[in-house]
Amino acid sequence: MDLNEKELIANLKSEASREQAFQLLVKTYQQRLYWHIRKIVLNHDDTDDILQNVFIKVWKNIEGFREDSSLFTWLFRIATNESLSHLQKQRRHSVVSINEINDYLSESIESDVYFDGDDIQKKFQLAILQLPNKQRIVFNMKYFDEMKYEEISEVLKTSVGALKASYHFAVKKIEEFLKEDSK
C-alpha cells in the first residue's frame, strides 16, 4: 500500500474529509472497475447499476475496512462479488440453466449498441462466454487486465496454483471453441 493510498483511506475514514476523498476514489477507480464488471455481465446498463452499488457499499463500509489488503484489491473483490451475485439473481429470476444464461449473454453481445467489435471479436467474446463464470473472470483479469496471479489471488481468494490451472483450461477451451467455429 503506497503513501497516497494510505492517505486516501485515512481521509475516507475521517468524517470531515470523507466526501472529497470519496470523489477522488470514484474518479481514480471508476474506469478500471467498470471494465472489470462489464466483462462479466456484458450489458452496459447492468454494469452501471453494479458499479454504483459497489461504490455505495464502499461509502457505507469504509469505516470497517481493515486495510489487510490494498484498497484496489478490496474494490475489485466487491465488484467481482456484486457481478457474480447479479448473474446468479438473473439466473434465479429469468433463466434456468447455465446454457440459457450463456444464450442470454450471447444475445446481449449480439444486440448491444455499445459493442463495437468486428466479427472476429464477437466470436472471441462468445468463446469466452462458454467458460464457467469464475474461469471467465480469471481469464479476463489475466488476459485483458494483465493482472499478476498474486493480485488475482488476493481479489478472488484463490491460490496462485489454482488460478494458473484455471487460466490454462480457459485458454484451451477458447482455442477449441474458435477451432470448431472456423471448421
Next chain:
Amino acid sequence: MKEKNVNIENLFGSLKKENPFRVPENYFETFADRLTIRIKEEERTNNHRRRFIYFRPIMAIAAILVLAMLLIYVPSTKLLPSGSGNIAQNGSENSIDDSVNGIQGSLISNFSEEQLLAAFSALSDMDSKTLSSDNLADYITANYSSYEILADN
C-alpha cells in the same frame, strides 16, 4: 490442420488488449455526480427507515393499549345487561358523548331484525364508508319510538 492452429493462435494473440465494448458519451464524466445523487437518496430513505424503527416500539405499545381497551370495552357492552353496561360506562367515563353512545348501543341491541333491515335499506343510498352504528342508531331513534322498539321485541 496445423496451419489452421497457427492461424487461431495468431488470431488469439492479435486480439490482446483490444476492447470491443464502449460506453455512452460522457458516461465517466457524469458518473460521480449520478452516484452522489443516488447516495443522498439512499441516505434519505435510510433516515426515514431509522425514524420508523425508532418509533416502532411506541407504536406497538399504543396498538397493544388500544387492543386491550377494545378487549375490555366490547365484552362489557355485549355481555353485561344493557342497563349495567351504561352504568359501567357512565361510571368510568363521564363525558356526555360517551353516555349518548352507550344509550345508542343499548338501543341497537333492542332492535328487531325487521327494524334493522329497514334502517339498512333506508341508509343504503349513503356512502358505505360513512355508514356506522351511529348512523344506524340515529336513524332508528329518529324514526321509531321507544315503544315501537320494545313492542317488536
